[in-house]
Amino acid sequence: MSRAARLLHLLERLRAHRRPLPGAQLAAQAGISLRTLYRDIATLREQGARIEGDPGVGYVLRPGFTLPPLMFSEEELEALVLGARWVASQSADPALAQAAQGVVNRIGSTLPETLRLAVETSGLFVPPRADPYPSAPWLPALRQAVRAEHAVWLDYLDEAGRTTRRRVWPFALAFFDQARLVAAWCELRQDFRHFRADRVRDLADTGERYPERRHLLIRRWSVQMGHARHMDAADRS
Structure with missing residues (x-):
């Protein structure tokens, strides 16, 4: 392994852990001596990596360093x-x-x-789709609302052909083969709901941040979806 590759792998190992890693463990994983590890740590620090720690204590990479x-x-x-x-x-x-x-x-x-x-010239290509995706002109606005954690007003066409207006907190987008789905907390239903982007008839960003952080919504949604899958599997057994 070249030294450049070794430094890259060292950064990746540090990036994957939030707590200090012992120098002996890092050296053993890389197949190098402790002395070589200390030189590698010094080199990375000179290049701008915020690596904190000392011999006998361990090393941790602080956020903020971007790989070239x-x-x-x-x-x-x-x-x-x-x-x-x-x-x-x-x-x-x-x-x-x-x-x-x-x-x-x-x-x-x-x-x-x-x-x-x-x-x-790697030979890895993506062929064009034979069937176009359904029109979803609201995707950019939805992505921005997810990023900003903003509540939005949706005019939405349901499966029965009815248009309803509701205020939702969009926190995730799923890109399936035949559809784009928005995962959101619906204030009307007081529950998580999924909306097809191509069925959105109108959208207005309120400019207001919804009261719960996006990562917490995703965590609650993931738990609820996991529970629903478990119950569905139990019903089929």
Whole structure:
């Protein structure tokens, strides 16, 4: 393993833990001596990594350090480019598709010639869809509301063809093959609900932050969905 790759793996191991990791453990995992580990830690600190700790205490990486793009491996770059190409070609959200294409262009512009050529000619492509996605013009506004944790007013067409108006707290978007679903807390139903983006008839961002943080809503929703799946499996048994 090259030294650059070893430094990258050391950063990834530190990034995966919130508590200090003993130097001996880090050295053993990397197959290097403690002296070499201490030199690697010093090198990373010189490059701007906020690594706190000392020998005998352990080391922890504080938030705020961003890996430069050239430190991704060739396989990681292929995965990033392939994912961005999928979003650019498969998304019904033009703004998100444009952003994905921007990612592909930026990765290509920052790589050295040999690595850029290897990624661009990797042979990994995403074919265009034969059947277009249902129109979902509200996706950009919904993404922004999720990001800002804003409550929104929805005019929504249900399966029976009725349009209802309700205030919801959108906290997640799911990109399925045939639909885009919004997970939200519905103030009308006082429960979690899922809405198809292509059935939204009108949307107005209130500009007001909903009272519960997004990560807490996701946690409660995940628990409820897990319980519902468990009950459904029990009913079928």
